[in-house]
Amino acid sequence: MIIALDGPAAAGKGTLAKRLAAALDLAHLDSGLLYRATAAVALERTVAPGDAEFIDASGSLQPGDSARNGLHSNAVATAASKAAALPEVRAALLAFQQNFARTPPGGKAGAVLDGRDIGTVVCPDAAVKIFVTASAEVRAKRRCLELQERGEDAIYQRVLQHVRERDRSDETRPVAPLKPASDAVLLDTSALTPDEVFEKAMAIVRSRSAG
Numbered sequence: 001m002i003i004a005l006d007g008p009a010a011a012g013k014g015t016l017a018k019r020l021a022a023a024l025d026l027a028h029l030d031s032g033l034l035y036r037a038t039a040a041v042a043l044e045r046t047v048a049p050g051d052a053e054f055i056d057a058s059g060s061l062q063p064g065d066s067a068r069n070g071l072h073s074n075a076v077a078t079a080a081s082k083a084a085a086l087p088e089v090r091a092a093l094l095a096f097q098q099n100f101a102r103t104p105p106g107g108k109a110g111a112v113l114d115g116r117d118i119g120t121v122v123c124p125d126a127a128v129k130i131f132v133t134a135s136a137e138v139r140a141k142r143r144c145l146e147l148q149e150r151g152e153d154a155i156y157q158r159v160l161q162h163v164r165e166r167d168r169s170d171e172t173r174p175v176a177p178l179k180p181a182s183d184a185v186l187l188d189t190s191a192l193t194p195d196e197v198f199e200k201a202m203a204i205v206r207s208r209s210a211g
């Protein structure tokens with residue numbers, strides 16, 4: 001069973017993906033980490049990477065790169081969004097994601113993948129597709145709390161601006177733009193607790209796997 005979770009930054013996909021994978025005994029892939037690792041490798045090689053550096057980094061990713069420190073910084077997120085707009089980078093990361101879905105590690109019977117284009121490009125045949133979203137304001141508030149918990153500075157207006165810029169870049173790129181698959185179920189988490197999001201997602205999984 002493949003579960004595809006897509007949606008904008010800080011909508012709650014990551015938390016939900018981990019909980020679904022644990023509850024259903026499935027493998028989990030946070031595909032954003034692949035784009036972040038590509039960006040981090042390129043940033044390590046040069047301060048202001050261009051297309052060529054991003055493409056080169058995506059082609060030479062090592063298994064440990066997605067577990068690097070610092071992948072959650074704003075600088076890495078912004079660079080990841082730039083790298084993610086390049087067709088060559090997306091092509092380099094596609095095979096890894098599709099292999100993960102086809103042959104989930106640990107002998108699991110399936111996988112939960114979360115990202116922006118899982119339901120539309122990576123796993124168009126996924127049994128369950130959920131598009132997880134929330135208002136930009138709610139997502140910015142959540143991101144601020146996350147940053148503060150990690151002991152980092154977080155100014156709401158700046159985080160909100162950053163969330164909006166990343167949405168714009170992800171939604172308007174010509175290759176694999178962020179958009180719900182036509183057969184995805186929309187799940188707006190703006191007014192829901194993580195437990196409520198999980199319960200609603202489990203209900204979607206049950207109804208999809210029964211059908």
Ligand code: C5P
Pocket residue numbers: 009010031032033035036077080081082084114115116117118166170
């Ligand atoms: O999900 P996360 O915020 O970690 O993703 C970082 C960036 O990677 C996103 O802003 C997006 O541009 C890109 N991404 C993507 N396709 C995916 C996952 C992430 O384009 N499947």
